[in-house]
Amino acid sequence: xxxxxxxxxxxxxxxxxxxxxxxxxxxxxxxxxxxxxxxxxxxxxxxxxxxxxxxxxxxxxxxxxxxxxxxxxxxxxxxxxxxxxxxxxxxxxxxxxxxxxxxxxxxxxxxxxxxxxxxxxxxxxx
Numbered sequence: 411x412x413x414x415x416x417x418x419x420x421x422x423x424x425x426x427x428x429x430x431x432x433x434x435x436x437x438x439x440x441x442x443x444x445x446x447x448x449x450x451x452x453x454x455x456x457x458x459x460x461x462x463x464x465x466x467x468x469x470x471x472x473x474x475x476x477x478x479x480x481x482x483x484x485x486x487x488x489x490x491x492x493x494x495x496x497x498x499x500x501x502x503x504x505x506x507x508x509x510x511x512x513x514x515x516x517x518x519x520x521x522x523x524x525x526x527x528x529x530x531x532x533x534x535x536x
Contacts, residue, residue, distance in 0.1 A: 426450040
């Protein structure tokens, strides 16, 4: 998966930029503020790092890390709603986008795992 120009990377980047923009209005001293901003930065970085990594197994690990950060971001969005930092409509919109991205990233991970498995099988058969 080449991140630049790929649909999933574009959507993840857009979501993370949106979350970071929303978090600008959060209290500066809050743990949730720090965590949500950190995850919004780390998700696209993990995907890019994975792409740059030439080892397929490490690429899959980076995709799993990005997936985990997306799950963390989902929890943090729920928490920001409970704390009154964002309204219900904004939280639902972000949750919907996150849900779609989680599905897309999961399919990408499964596809990458299948490709690695297929390559390993081909190597054993030679």
